[in-house]
Amino acid sequence: MAKYEVGFDGRWQETFDDRGQAIQWAEEVAETGRVVDVVLKRRFLPRKLLTAFPESERAAREAAWYIPWTDGGSGIT
Numbered sequence: 663m664a665k666y667e668v669g670f671d672g673r674w675q676e677t678f679d680d681r682g683q684a685i686q687w688a689e690e691v692a693e694t695g696r697v698v699d700v701v702l703k704r705r706f707l708p709r710k711l712l713t714a715f716p717e718s719e720r721a722a723r724e725a726a727w728y729i730p731w732t733d734g735g736s737g738i739t
Contacts, residue, residue: 665703666712670696677703685713692716699723 666684668676670691678684688698692715701709714723 663705667701667703667709668698669701670698681712688713688715697723699727701727 666678666681667674668688688700692698697719698715700712711727714720
């Protein structure tokens with residue numbers, strides 16, 4: 663079963679069963695000035711970034727979470 667984790671301040675803060683609840687809470691936390699990641703946590707697989715808040719930080723967070731071998735390519739350029 664998939665879980666959704668919300669992280670900020672350098673650690674995972676909360677785990678949710680519902681994606682919508684995780685995203686809603688992350689948006690609320692981001693309003694306090696924190697950069698917040700919402701990830702999909704699956705058994706035996708690495709965490710996958712779903713979204714990040716505030717939106718102005720989303721591209722930077724996606725780049726930080728990028729794992730070359732997960733994009734379908736070899737990761738060799």
